[in-house]
Amino acid sequence: MKKILSMVLSLLGVVCGVSANGYVTTVRAGKFESITRLGTVQLIDVRSKDEYDKGHLPKAHNLDIDHKRFKEKAFDILSLNRPVAVYSDKGERSARAAEILAKNGYNVLNLYGGMKNWKSYNQTNTSE
Numbered sequence: 001m002k003k004i005l006s007m008v009l010s011l012l013g014v015v016c017g018v019s020a021n022g023y024v025t026t027v028r029a030g031k032f033e034s035i036t037r038l039g040t041v042q043l044i045d046v047r048s049k050d051e052y053d054k055g056h057l058p059k060a061h062n063l064d065i066d067h068k069r070f071k072e073k074a075f076d077i078l079s080l081n082r083p084v085a086v087y088s089d090k091g092e093r094s095a096r097a098a099e100i101l102a103k104n105g106y107n108v109l110n111l112y113g114g115m116k117n118w119k120s121y122n123q124t125n126t127s128e
Contacts, residue, residue: 021102021103021104021105022101022102022103022104022105022106022107022108023102023107023108024095024098024099024102024108024109024110025107025108025109025110026091026095026098026109026110026111026112027109027110027111027112028111028112028113028117028121029111029112029113029117029118029120029121030121032085032087032109032111032112032118033121035085035109036057036085036109039059040082040083041082041083041084041085041109042061042078042079042082042083042084042085043057043059043060043061043085044060044061044062044063044074044078044084044085044086044087044097045057045060045061045062045063045086045087045088046063046064046065046070046086046087046088046093046094046097047062047064047065047088047089047093047115048064048066049062049064051089057087057118060087061077063077063097065088065093065094065096065097065100066093070097070100071100071104074097074100074101075104078101078106080105080106083106083107083108083109084101084106084107084108084109085108085109085110085111086098086101086108086109086110086111087110087111087114087115087118088111088114088115089114089115089116090113090114090115090116091110091111091112091113091114091116091117092114093114094110094111094114095110098110
């Protein structure tokens with residue numbers, strides 16, 4: 001399963017932004033769900049705690065991109081050995097988070113359009 005995920009992310013990397021150490025792949029909700037469902041990525045909601053508490057994707061951890069210690073917290077909890085999947089409300093904050101993480105060696109999957117895209121894809125926005 002890990003080989004499949006690595007292959008998918010590598011293939012997607014052809015059409016994504018690549019940084020010096022890691023890369024960012026931005027995908028729509030269907031592809032995001034397929035990849036995150038495998039359970040091999042670290043799923044991060046980069047919205048505020050209030051937004052997160054109102055509903056988030058199952059198994060997502062909250063790491064607010066606007067918190068002054070975002071990078072420090074991210075580096076403390078995220079493994080460089082596993083891809084990171086990020087999302088926000090509309091995709092703007094997750095794109096910023098993805099770039100920060102990629103510049104520091106993480107391979108990142110970003111949800112295009114954020115939770116708004118996810119909801120329009122008819123997925124369930126639940127708290128776990």
